[in-house]
Amino acid sequence: MMIDQAPALIIIVPLFVSLxxxxxxxxxxxxxxxxxxxxxxxxxxxxxxxxxxxxxDNQAIHYRMGDWPPPMGIELVIDHLSxxxxxxxxxxxxxxxxxxxxxxxxxxxxxxxxxYALFALxxxxxxxxxxxxxxxxxxxLLEISALSxxxxxxxxRGPAYYATFKYLIVGTIGACFYLLxxxxxxxxxxxxxxxxxxxxxxxxxxQDSVSIKIGFSLMILGVWIKMALFPLHxxxxxxxxxxxxxxxxxxxxxxxxxxxxxxxxIMFTVFSVDYIFDSIAWSQVVIYLASAAAVIGMITALAQxxxxxxxxxxxVAEIGYMTGGAWVANAAGYTGAVYHILADGLMTLCLFMAxxxxxxxxxxxxxxxxxxxxxxxxITAVVLVIGAASIxxxxxTCGFFSKFYLIQGAAQAGAWxxxxxxxxxxxxxxxxxFKMLEIAFFGDLKALEQEPGGGHGHGSHDGHDxxxxxxxxxxxxxPLSMLIPMVITAASLIILGxxxxxxxxxxxxxxxxxxx
Amino acid sequence: MKRLTLVILAICALIMLxxxxxxPNWADPSSPASTHLSPDFLEQGYGETATPNIVTVVLADYxxxxxxxxxxxxxxxxxxxxxxxRRTPRQxxxxxxxxxxxxxxxxxxxxxxxxxIPVMQIFALYVVGHxxxxxxxxxQGGVIFGASFILLALCYNLQFTIDRFKExxxxxxxxxxxxxxxxxxxxxxxxxxxxxxxAGLAGILGVSEVMARSHGILLVEVGxxxxxxxxxxxxxxxxxxGGDLDEGL
Amino acid sequence: MDEIFHFIIGKYNYWASLVLLFIxxxxxxxKNNLMKKIIGMVIFQTAxxxxxxxxxxxxxxxxxxxxxxxxKLPLLDATAYANPxxxxxxxxxxxxxxxTLGVALAILQKIQRVHGTIEEDEILEDQRR
Numbered sequence: 001m002m003i004d005q006a007p008a009l010i011i012i013v014p015l016f017v018s019l020x021x022x023x024x025x026x027x028x029x030x031x032x033x034x035x036x037x038x039x040x041x042x043x044x045x046x047x048x049x050x051x052x053x054x055x056x057d058n059q060a061i062h063y064r065m066g067d068w069p070p071p072m073g074i075e076l077v078i079d080h081l082s083x084x085x086x087x088x089x090x091x092x093x094x095x096x097x098x099x100x101x102x103x104x105x106x107x108x109x110x111x112x113x114x115x116y117a118l119f120a121l122x123x124x125x126x127x128x129x130x131x132x133x134x135x136x137x138x139x140x141l142l143e144i145s146a147l148s149x150x151x152x153x154x155x156x157r158g159p160a161y162y163a164t165f166k167y168l169i170v171g172t173i174g175a176c177f178y179l180l181x182x183x184x185x186x187x188x189x190x191x192x193x194x195x196x197x198x199x200x201x202x203x204x205x206x207q208d209s210v211s212i213k214i215g216f217s218l219m220i221l222g223v224w225i226k227m228a229l230f231p232l233h234x235x236x237x238x239x240x241x242x243x244x245x246x247x248x249x250x251x252x253x254x255x256x257x258x259x260x261x262x263x264x265x266i267m268f269t270v271f272s273v274d275y276i277f278d279s280i281a282w283s284q285v286v287i288y289l290a291s292a293a294a295v296i297g298m299i300t301a302l303a304q305x306x307x308x309x310x311x312x313x314x315x316v317a318e319i320g321y322m323t324g325g326a327w328v329a330n331a332a333g334y335t336g337a338v339y340h341i342l343a344d345g346l347m348t349l350c351l352f353m354a355x356x357x358x359x360x361x362x363x364x365x366x367x368x369x370x371x372x373x374x375x376x377x378x379i380t381a382v383v384l385v386i387g388a389a390s391i392x393x394x395x396x397t398c399g400f401f402s403k404f405y406l407i408q409g410a411a412q413a414g415a416w417x418x419x420x421x422x423x424x425x426x427x428x429x430x431x432x433x434f435k436m437l438e439i440a441f442f443g444d445l446k447a448l449e450q451e452p453g454g455g456h457g458h459g460s461h462d463g464h465d466x467x468x469x470x471x472x473x474x475x476x477x478x479p480l481s482m483l484i485p486m487v488i489t490a491a492s493l494i495i496l497g498x499x500x501x502x503x504x505x506x507x508x509x510x511x512x513x514x515x516x
Numbered sequence: 517m518k519r520l521t522l523v524i525l526a527i528c529a530l531i532m533l534x535x536x537x538x539x540p541n542w543a544d545p546s547s548p549a550s551t552h553l554s555p556d557f558l559e560q561g562y563g564e565t566a567t568p569n570i571v572t573v574v575l576a577d578y579x580x581x582x583x584x585x586x587x588x589x590x591x592x593x594x595x596x597x598x599x600x601x602r603r604t605p606r607q608x609x610x611x612x613x614x615x616x617x618x619x620x621x622x623x624x625x626x627x628x629x630x631x632x633i634p635v636m637q638i639f640a641l642y643v644v645g646h647x648x649x650x651x652x653x654x655x656q657g658g659v660i661f662g663a664s665f666i667l668l669a670l671c672y673n674l675q676f677t678i679d680r681f682k683e684x685x686x687x688x689x690x691x692x693x694x695x696x697x698x699x700x701x702x703x704x705x706x707x708x709x710x711x712x713x714x715a716g717l718a719g720i721l722g723v724s725e726v727m728a729r730s731h732g733i734l735l736v737e738v739g740x741x742x743x744x745x746x747x748x749x750x751x752x753x754x755x756x757x758g759g760d761l762d763e764g765l
Numbered sequence: 766m767d768e769i770f771h772f773i774i775g776k777y778n779y780w781a782s783l784v785l786l787f788i789x790x791x792x793x794x795x796k797n798n799l800m801k802k803i804i805g806m807v808i809f810q811t812a813x814x815x816x817x818x819x820x821x822x823x824x825x826x827x828x829x830x831x832x833x834x835x836x837k838l839p840l841l842d843a844t845a846y847a848n849p850x851x852x853x854x855x856x857x858x859x860x861x862x863x864x865t866l867g868v869a870l871a872i873l874q875k876i877q878r879v880h881g882t883i884e885e886d887e888i889l890e891d892q893r894r
Contacts, residue, residue, distance in 0.1 A: 015698060019694055025684070074578075118596065143861045161879055173809070183817050186817075568833075569829070589864045601875065
């Protein structure tokens with residue numbers, strides 16, 4: 001019985017946690033933390049159960065909300081793809097929740113409960129979006145996750161408000177474009193259910209309809225704005241880099257990945273391979289955009305002096321990888337894109353966590369904070385190296401295998417621009433991380449101290465390590481609550497890499513859309 | 517830059533206008549939107565839920581999962597505004613802001629408010645309760661109910677309202693309404709039906725499945741009403757006073 | 766001529782909402798004052814709401830509340846009632862719009878408090894300092 005209800009419980013459990021956290025305003029921070037952990041662990045458990053059932057039965061689970069049959073009611077659909085993304089989202093959320101013990105309490109001395117309630121709401125929104133089988137329901141959950149991310153990001157320091165406002169305006173434009181796209185589809189088909197829509201759109205009389213094309217363009221454009229594809233990415237680095245440590249760890253890996261997942265859903269579930277690559281001949285343009293995103297994102301990241309600014313531009317570049325993989329129009333590219341959702345979710349989380357720990361300990365956000373972390377924070381440094389290796393694409397980390405599939409797909413499709421972009425981006429990433437690790441190993445303290453913009457911004461820093469006495473300090477490893485999730489994430493990067501074949505065969509292989 | 521934006525937008529507008537060629541005419545009874553799902557709702561809705569207002573039926577039963585998240589959206593808004601704006605007195609003391617303090621007795625205003633507020637509140641309850649048979653429901657009723665409190669705050673002052681309806685109580689209602697909605701869904705789930713399958717309430721309420729759906733709709737509408745009215749108040753409290761909850765507009 | 770006239774009149778709901786849509790979008794992108802950006806956002810959202818709600822109209826139909834015949838039996842003729850689904854969707858979209866507006870106003874108040882202004886160029890100048 002629990003297994004039958006698992007699809008609903010994945011989403012309901014964090015929702016209830018959020019409500020209870022709001023109601024129980026007077027409970028202590030420990031209780032709030034415990035509740036949050038329970039909620040996230042529950043989601044992960046039910047996601048695993050649902051995915052397990054999908055794999056054993058080898059067919060998608062259709063869960064009818066309110067027992068109404070699909071085109072009239074709303075259904076949740078968990079197939080190989082969405083099951084995998086659900087597990088990724090809930091696992092990342094759980095790891096971040098564990099990680100948040102110290103940082104969240106310091107960033108939010110008051111209202112920790114409300115902060116955690118928003119945390120749980122954001123996760124509810126992301127999980128709901130992933131599981132939903134109804135385009136309008138997806139919009140509502142998109143707005144829930146967007147709203148709660150505005151709230152979380154606005155908890156940052158001074159400049160965060162303006163950056164969040166920009167994000168709010170851009171995010172609303174994106175969501176409204178998506179809504180307008182639904183409107184066009186609804187006018188032409190009369191349906192909102194994804195599978196029903198797909199069936200109606202595939203009818204010959206709608207193949208050449210301009211309105212359907214406009215609807216598709218608006219929906220995709222909205223999702224691109226939400227996921228910060230290259231020319232539309234300006235809001236992302238500012239908004240994400242000024243957030244609190246926990247917020248950045250939660251939002252940066254997950255929001256964009258779920259948006260990519262939605263793009264795949266729209267492209268291959270609502271519309272079909274034939275429609276997208278034959279009726280709408282955009283794929284060349286999109287591949288150029290994706291290539292530009294990858295190269296420009298990485299080069300801009302190289303130019304940054306602020307650690308988190310650097311990571312956010314890496315996120316922009318990675319979006320280019322996944323978009324390109326989805327639009328090269330073959331099975332290898334699609335596999336690469338989906339596998340990269342998993343890999344990138346984990347490696348972005350890994351890097352944000354490690355950098356967050358460094359910022360937490362040093363109180364600095366500039367590259368200078370990396371000074372001698374191999375001596376002071378050896379475990380964090382190793383985690384950072386593994387994350388960096390994965391971004392660059394060094395085997396056996398999973399970053400290598402996703403890039404391998406992406407390049408294979410691009411080569412099969414003859415998209416040499418994208419192949420070149422991937423290789424250049426990897427090279428730039430290598431340069432960037434070697435620069436960072438060089439500072440970490442041999443950094444010349446005096447040279448760095450003279451640089452402006454050292455950024456002693458972390459106000460809530462509680463001073464058990466002096467700002468000024470960086471090199472002299474002995475080991476100051478991050479607290480255990482941060483180390484455990486970091487080590488798990490770093491280990492999972494390698495484990496995922498080692499089991500690439502299994503993941504591709506048992507999960508992604510089944511979700512490759514018909515027509516490839 | 518502005519000129520450029522204008523030109524780009526104008527081009528987009530022209531493309532979209534040109535694309536209207538194959539959209540159905542306004543109010544065309546044979547358009548896909550009117551012929552695909554809508555007849556099913558209209559013909560089956562009453563029989564399955566014993567509720568004549570089909571908008572309510574679709575809102576709170578067929579698509580009640582959407583509506584639950586709609587209530588969650590307003591809940592989230594209240595929470596975010598609180599988290600962003602609300603300041604404790606300790607934080608406020610760093611910066612003193614002068615607000616005009618309203619003196620005097622606005623007898624006419626207060627008299628009018630006393631006259632109209634009870635009527636508004638009764639009407640709001642009617643709108644919530646009569647949503648099955650006429651236009652109305654939790655959102656509309658909740659908004660009217662919340663507006664009556666905002667009127668009170670405007671005609672007296674914010675402090676007067678807060679003394680009668682504490683911030684903590686408002687927050688309790690905000691989460692409580694959504695909890696009622698989600699709780700109804702969870703009870704259905706516990707009774708062996710799917711989440712929000714109101715037919716699962718039949719055993720508890722001792723009525724037929726069709727009537728159970730009707731009662732389920734009422735229950736969730738009440739939940740929505742509570743959330744919406746308290747969110748209105750919570751938003752007003754925080755936005756009107758800049759998060760200080762002292763003087764207000 | 767007659768056809769063009771019918772084309773314009775027959776689809777006027779789309780024209781109206783598209784014009785509003787682009788007015789709102791222009792306001793959101795081009796205006797310097799953040800409050801005006803928010804106003805643009807509201808216009809933009811309202812345009813989409815109008816677009817959606819106009820789908821629900823059906824000639825010769827009344828509000829989708831089932832009426833009862835003289836024999837107390839419900840009249841279940843689908844052509845007599847308007848399409849209920851767009852109304853439901855709109856209710857959701859309105860609520861989402863209101864929530865976004867509330868959050869935007871709260872953040873705007875915070876910006877005003879931190880930077881002392883809500884003009885975009887002055888905020889950027891303030892940040893550079």
